[in-house]
Amino acid sequence: MNFILIGDEAQRRFGWKLFTAMRYLPSGEVERVHTSNADAYPLAGRKPRRDTPWSRQVLVRGEPYYANDAAGIRFAFEDAEKILGLGLGAVMNLPVKEGERVLGTLNFLREAGGYRPQQVAEALTLTTKALELLTFTSPRSPGP
DSSP: OOHHHHHHHHHHHHHSEEEEEEEEEETOOOOOEEEEEESSOOOOOOOOOOOOOOHHIISOOOOOEEEEEEHHHHOOOHHHHHHHHOOOOEEEEEEEEEEEEEEEEEEEHHHEOOTTTTTHHHHHGGGGGGHHHHOOTTTTOOOO
């Protein structure tokens, strides 16, 4: 399994215009380990996790985040105007967990109104496919 295959399956099941994967490190840092748009969201170094309502929900409590409009994007992301400028207004951030520990997230975005709340449960089924990838993949090698 690799992120390309996860993205292909997600595209067939519920669609996306941007797909990224982030690893959440025990140090409290996050790093992007996969991106479908390296120009807008390149693979980069690590950065500290900010303490926000979004990070507490997704990275600390391990609960998915869903938004389907600009207000939901602006609530959660400091780069909201960049996201909206790419024509993206719906998001599903899915925590990848090993037991109760969050290893990272799969992040799917598309146009506003593009997701339905019931798709979150369907999308969460993809997170088990990313367990090994988020444990062993380096940011310079996004998949086998």
